[in-house]
Amino acid sequence: xxxxxxxxxxxxxxxxxxxxxxxxxxxxxxxxxxxxxxxxxxxxxxxxxxxxxxxxxxxxxxxxxxxxxxxxxxxxxxxxxxxxxxxxxxxxxxxxxxxxxxxxxxxxxxxxxxxxxxxxxxxxxxxxxxxxxxxxxxxxxxxxxxxxxxxxxxxxxxxxxxxxxxxxxxxxxxxxxxxxxxxxxxxxxxxxxxxxxxxxxxxxxxxxxxxxxxxxxxxxxxxxxxxxxxxxxxxxxxxxxxxxxxxxxxxxxxxxxxxxxxxxxxxxxxxxxxxxxxxxxxxxxxxxxxxxxxxxxxxxxxxxxxxxxxxxxxxxxxxxxxxxxxxxxxxxxxxxxxxxxxxxxxxxxxxxxxxxxxxxxxxxxxxx
Amino acid sequence: xxxxxxxxxxxxxxxxxxxxxxxxxxxxxxxxxxxxxxxxxxxxxxxxxxxxxxxxxxxxxxxxxxxxxxxxxxxxxxxxxxxxxxxxxxxxxxxxxxxxxxxxxxxxxxxxxxxxxxxxxxxxxxxxxxxxxxxxxxxxxxxxxxxxxxxxxxxxxxxxxxxxxxxxxxxxxxxxxxxxxxxxxxxxxxxxxxxxxxxxxxxxxxxxxxxxxxxxxxxxxxxxxxxxxxxxxxxxxxxxxxxxxxxxxxxxxxxxxxxxxxxxxxxxxxxxxxxxxxxxxxxxxxxxxxxxxxxxxxxxxxxxxxxxxxxxxxxxxxxxxxxxxxxxxxxxxxxxxxxxxxxxxxxxxxxxxxxxxxxxxxxxxxxx
DNA sequence: TTGTAGGCGTTATCAT
DNA sequence: ATGATAACGCCTACAA
Numbered sequence: 001x002x003x004x005x006x007x008x009x010x011x012x013x014x015x016x017x018x019x020x021x022x023x024x025x026x027x028x029x030x031x032x033x034x035x036x037x038x039x040x041x042x043x044x045x046x047x048x049x050x051x052x053x054x055x056x057x058x059x060x061x062x063x064x065x066x067x068x069x070x071x072x073x074x075x076x077x078x079x080x081x082x083x084x085x086x087x088x089x090x091x092x093x094x095x096x097x098x099x100x101x102x103x104x105x106x107x108x109x110x111x112x113x114x115x116x117x118x119x120x121x122x123x124x125x126x127x128x129x130x131x132x133x134x135x136x137x138x139x140x141x142x143x144x145x146x147x148x149x150x151x152x153x154x155x156x157x158x159x160x161x162x163x164x165x166x167x168x169x170x171x172x173x174x175x176x177x178x179x180x181x182x183x184x185x186x187x188x189x190x191x192x193x194x195x196x197x198x199x200x201x202x203x204x205x206x207x208x209x210x211x212x213x214x215x216x217x218x219x220x221x222x223x224x225x226x227x228x229x230x231x232x233x234x235x236x237x238x239x240x241x242x243x244x245x246x247x248x249x250x251x252x253x254x255x256x257x258x259x260x261x262x263x264x265x266x267x268x269x270x271x272x273x274x275x276x277x278x279x280x281x282x283x284x285x286x287x288x289x290x291x292x293x294x295x296x297x298x299x300x301x302x303x304x305x306x307x308x309x310x311x312x313x314x315x316x317x318x319x320x321x322x323x324x325x326x327x328x329x330x331x332x333x334x335x336x337x338x339x340x341x342x343x344x345x346x347x348x349x350x351x352x353x354x355x356x357x358x359x360x361x362x363x364x365x366x367x368x
Numbered sequence: 369x370x371x372x373x374x375x376x377x378x379x380x381x382x383x384x385x386x387x388x389x390x391x392x393x394x395x396x397x398x399x400x401x402x403x404x405x406x407x408x409x410x411x412x413x414x415x416x417x418x419x420x421x422x423x424x425x426x427x428x429x430x431x432x433x434x435x436x437x438x439x440x441x442x443x444x445x446x447x448x449x450x451x452x453x454x455x456x457x458x459x460x461x462x463x464x465x466x467x468x469x470x471x472x473x474x475x476x477x478x479x480x481x482x483x484x485x486x487x488x489x490x491x492x493x494x495x496x497x498x499x500x501x502x503x504x505x506x507x508x509x510x511x512x513x514x515x516x517x518x519x520x521x522x523x524x525x526x527x528x529x530x531x532x533x534x535x536x537x538x539x540x541x542x543x544x545x546x547x548x549x550x551x552x553x554x555x556x557x558x559x560x561x562x563x564x565x566x567x568x569x570x571x572x573x574x575x576x577x578x579x580x581x582x583x584x585x586x587x588x589x590x591x592x593x594x595x596x597x598x599x600x601x602x603x604x605x606x607x608x609x610x611x612x613x614x615x616x617x618x619x620x621x622x623x624x625x626x627x628x629x630x631x632x633x634x635x636x637x638x639x640x641x642x643x644x645x646x647x648x649x650x651x652x653x654x655x656x657x658x659x660x661x662x663x664x665x666x667x668x669x670x671x672x673x674x675x676x677x678x679x680x681x682x683x684x685x686x687x688x689x690x691x692x693x694x695x696x697x698x699x700x701x702x703x704x705x706x707x708x709x710x711x712x713x714x715x716x717x718x719x720x721x722x723x724x725x726x727x728x729x730x731x732x733x734x735x736x
Numbered sequence: 737t738t739g740t741a742g743g744c745g746t747t748a749t750c751a752t
Numbered sequence: 753a754t755g756a757t758a759a760c761g762c763c764t765a766c767a768a
Contacts, residue, residue, distance in 0.1 A: 027452075028510075030745055041755045046747065056753060071531065073507040077454060078745035080445045081760045084395075091489070096477060097470040097671075097688075106465045109491050113501065118509055121459070121489040123477050133481065139441040141486055142396075163439065248675070277675045284677065303465075307616070307645040309652065309677040320465075398761055409739045414763060424737060446761035450744045 029070045038063045090120045090138040090146045099302045107323025135160045145330045167333035169326045183326045183343045190315040190347025191224030194297040198267040199232040202358035207258045207265035210243040251278030266358045273298035291356030310353035397438045406431045458488045458506040460516045467670045469517050475691025503528045513698045535701035537694045551694045551711045558683040558715025559592030562665040566635040567600040570726035575626045575633035578611040619646030634726045641666035659724030678721035
């Protein structure tokens with residue numbers, strides 16, 4: 001297809017179509033091929049293609065035309081080798097099929113693309129061994145930066161990532177470290193708004209069902225919950241707080257225990273919408289209605305929240321925006337700018353039909 | 369950190385920590401650094417690290433130890449340049465935040481990782497201009513193969529991808545082409561099973577609400593629907609078929625029109641679970657109940673299907689498995705093997721509570 | 737078993 | 753404004 005330029009010697013035709021094991025893609029035209037066609041040196045081609053002012057406008061135009069006709073695509077891998085910047089980032093998620101991560105990923109990918117960065121997707125599956133492999137892979141690929149989304153950022157994992165010596169931005173979590181920045185939502189305010197909404201509806205026995213035990217955002221939402229209770233003059237009761245483990249089944253179990261209490265909650269504030277999904281299920285399994293018997297709030301406002309029956313009252317996270325923000329912060333860090341260590345975005349309470357007025361005392365006595 | 373080996377001349381210390389604009393990652397140790405430390409030549413290091421039998425076991429061990437201590441990571445970009453294989457694939461989705469795509473991605477990522485491949489994530493957003501950019505990016509990155517998941521594979525787009533001359537595997541779609549293979553579910557059988565289930569419950573006026581007008585999988589599911597009607601001795605009526613445009617709102621509208629018919633359907637077979645979400649909403653908006661007044665079936669069995677109220681009867685797609693299969697097929701193609709042009713996986717009907725017995729004639733006369 | 741010499745396709749640094 | 757030349761870090765001959 002294109003002659004090879006072996007030192008001083010003349011070209012050697014490359015057939016390309018013949019050998020197929022392993023499948024060799026036809027050799028793409030190289031910058032030297034274009035140079036030969038345009039009868040200029042390859043650095044000139046390089047300059048022309050980068051719109052360098054150092055090259056004659058006419059020759060540049062000619063070169064671009066020829067390159068275009070030849071279907072020339074500069075190799076990012078060769079460029080990366082010499083520039084030492086791959087314009088590539090690693091995106092680490094615990095699992096891709098988490099809707100929250102999906103939305104955030106969307107924002108990241110968009111922003112990355114807009115700035116000429118490619119995104120390596122890697123999932124850690126909350127598995128230490130896999131985490132090591134992911135770090136290893138990102139290191140070998142020479143990524144310029146890393147975004148970790150709502151991951152199990154364990155004690156072991158992040159230091160490993162830090163060893164790569166590239167900037168890291170965390171979404172929905174934080175961690176102290178020289179290269180580690182984060183994008184989070186106002187968890188405290190968000191949860192507080194949800195609980196205050198419930199209190200405003202007359203609820204006094206309000207439960208909190210957490211998730212991802214011990215994680216930053218969970219702790220913050222719990223703090224917001226406590227805060228709202230305090231402001232509402234309601235005593236905090238540890239029995240009304242349950243922590244799941246991230247799976248919906250755990251949420252079902254937790255809510256079931258809550259409903260079995262002698263004085264069960266009339267409202268449940270859930271760590272997120274996935275947890276709320278389990279809560280709704282558990283409540284119905286007991287023959288109770290939402291919101292007549294028990295009110296439920298979520299967090300995230302995932303796409304299905306509005307389509308649940310009843311539609312879920314929840315705290316909206318601007319997930320796409322958070323992804324975009326994470327990428328923009330990372331871009332700054334990668335270009336040497338100092339970015340804010342922590343970005344916070346606002347939470348917005350979306351009131352739908354899963355929350356309603358608390359029942360009066362006489363009515364609620366029937367269960368327990 | 370590591371001395372540079374400039375030709376014959378001695379080393380030059382690299383400070384690495386100083387210049388930060390743009391942020392230069394500390395130079396990683398190169399194979400030559402390791403060679404110097406181990407007092408061998410760099411090809412020997414290369415061989416040792418690849419477990420080549422051509423190197424003395426002891427020296428190999430020593431080299432590996434030194435490499436490990438130095439935190440050496442072979443550069444995939446340099447390797448890619450010389451081997452002409454990047455061990456990288458491009459994953460193209462219309463949008464990442466589609467749960468179907470998310471699950472498939474999960475399977476792909478896992479399989480890719482297991483085989484030492486990295487995954488570039490790219491979303492086309494069904495936007496022609498963006499599609500061009502995606503193709504351009506994948507070309508420059510020199511990906512070894514491409515997977516396209518349930519995308520709008522338009523007439524313009526795929527030929528563009530084919531120009532890259534790397535194998536392509538489509539998930540949930542197909543296309544004739546030399547390099548294009550596909551992984552699909554048994555759409556016809558799946559939809560037929562759903563409709564036969566409805567017929568078995570006594571339904572006669574069964575509607576089909578499609579999506580992605582004109583796409584392969586939609587056409588196949590519609591065929592399955594027609595097939596089931598035929599087998600059940602029910603006349604096909606075009607008025608009972610509506611096509612949306614991929615957004616839930618369109619499904620709501622479509623179902624609303626169906627319910628407004630003089631003789632509305634008593635059951636609705638939806639293209640997928642997202643469509644079903646809209647259908648449920650539209651049915652409820654008319655004050656009708658599911659399944660007492662109208663039965664609904666979905667397709668996919670997304671995570672939320674079991675948590676809807678009522679839980680959704682649907683056709684399960686093994687999405688993770690399909691992703692894995694796509695990656696495995698792609699691996700074969702990339703290594704020169706000829707893979708099956710089309711893989712089909714089995715569909716499984718999951719009966720839940722959104723489908724029930726058809727109402728008797730007298731009852732149903734009240735609406736319309 | 738090991739070392740030497742090239743080259744992968746770019747960009748960068750000098751000359752001219 | 754352009755060209756020659758040298759890296760970038762690795763792998764693959766081929767030579768020793």
